[in-house]
Amino acid sequence: MMSEIKPTEGELEILQVLWDKGLCTVREVHEEIAKNKDSGYTTTLKLMQIMHEKGLVERNTSTKTHVYKALVSRKEAQKNALDKILNTVFTGSTADLVIQALGTHRASQSEIEAIKNYLNQFENPEK
Amino acid sequence: MMSEIKPTEGELEILQVLWDKGLCTVREVHEEIAKNKDSGYTTTLKLMQIMHEKGLVERNTSTKTHVYKALVSRKEAQKNALDKILNTVFTGSTADLVIQALGTHRASQSEIEAIKNYLNQFENPEK
């Protein structure tokens, strides 16, 4: 899998809706997006058509109103996004990134616990 | 401070050099960038001029060869990058981001220690 997944800004907005809702019509996606910014319906439509050409989504065209579905998972996009900022703003240091993230966006107690547990799994190799 | 800091891809490359080296001439920045991709000198120049217009850098024009300096810090850019991916691919969950980051890019033992120490500071409020 050599393919780089690099959705544009606008494409990411659409993917977010698809990730949240699963299957969507253009109308549904647009309604959702229109909550945050105002743009025309055909703009969203066009974008989704382009995403289809790129293979970012698939669609069921058996009915008049097509139904779209994301073909890239949120997890893949997450990995990609992390890789990218790690190699640009962070100097490849995962620790820097993690500490910055925790410092700026205070995590809840339970989240902190979860992270510590996660870390322990590396520290004590369950002999 | 309402201003959104959104350097483009190319601008980020330049900022990286400025962050690493401090003060730089266009030539210095270009040499560095040319190590990874080949593009013309004037391309780098033009980009840096645009960055100046945008207020991303400042420059000393007292000598023929101008000297540039970043006006956005690496830390600011880091915060911005984190905010952005937190609100797009990650659903606002810092913990998800942290765990993903640690999972994909294995951290060294010392890094893990550093992170754990950091976490402890929240857990035990030093009564």
Add this chain to the structure above:
DNA sequence: TTGCATATACGAAAACTATCGTAGATATTT
């Protein structure tokens, strides 16, 4: 079945980014 609402397709403009050539100014070398 006629008309209205809503879909998709498509072309093209607008906005933004990256790239480079060239002109003219300024320094350096011989």
Add this chain to the structure above:
DNA sequence: AAATATCTACGATAGTTTTCGTATATGCAA
């Protein structure tokens, strides 16, 4: 001083992304 090298400024082009208008098809309601 003349030739050469190096710099900035600037315009133009190409590529990408976003935006929208319009044409046309499809379903639904009166």
